[in-house]
Amino acid sequence: MPTAAKPKKPITLRQVFARNIRLQRLHCGLSQEKLADDAALDRAFVGTLERGQRNISIDNVERLCKAVGLPAHELLDPAFPARHGLDETLTRAPRSPRLYPSAKRPKPASR
Numbered sequence: 001m002p003t004a005a006k007p008k009k010p011i012t013l014r015q016v017f018a019r020n021i022r023l024q025r026l027h028c029g030l031s032q033e034k035l036a037d038d039a040a041l042d043r044a045f046v047g048t049l050e051r052g053q054r055n056i057s058i059d060n061v062e063r064l065c066k067a068v069g070l071p072a073h074e075l076l077d078p079a080f081p082a083r084h085g086l087d088e089t090l091t092r093a094p095r096s097p098r099l100y101p102s103a104k105r106p107k108p109a110s111r
Contacts, residue, residue, distance in 0.1 A: 038067035
């Protein structure tokens with residue numbers, strides 16, 4: 001007898017906002033550092049926020065929304081990724097080439 005699949009647990013509003021702000025940041029091509037700078041927040045705060053580990057005040061929601069150019073109600077919408085055609089599997093922005101490539105370090109001589 002097949003076992004019925006367990007219903008998916010709905011995600012919290014904190015997790016919805018965390019996912020949506022990350023997806024919008026990636027869509028805009030912003031790093032966490034740039035988003036934090038534009039929103040006058042700490043980069044580590046943005047990182048923990050995007051992982052859903054941190055609760056956020058309305059004031060900081062407003063700052064982040066202004067930084068990504070969307071109203072708050074958009075980023076609190078569970079259907080945001082589908083409505084905007086965003087890939088929910090993305091976890092990081094594509095790497096851009098460095099302006100000044102770092103010099104390669106010589107390998108230490110073996111003994």
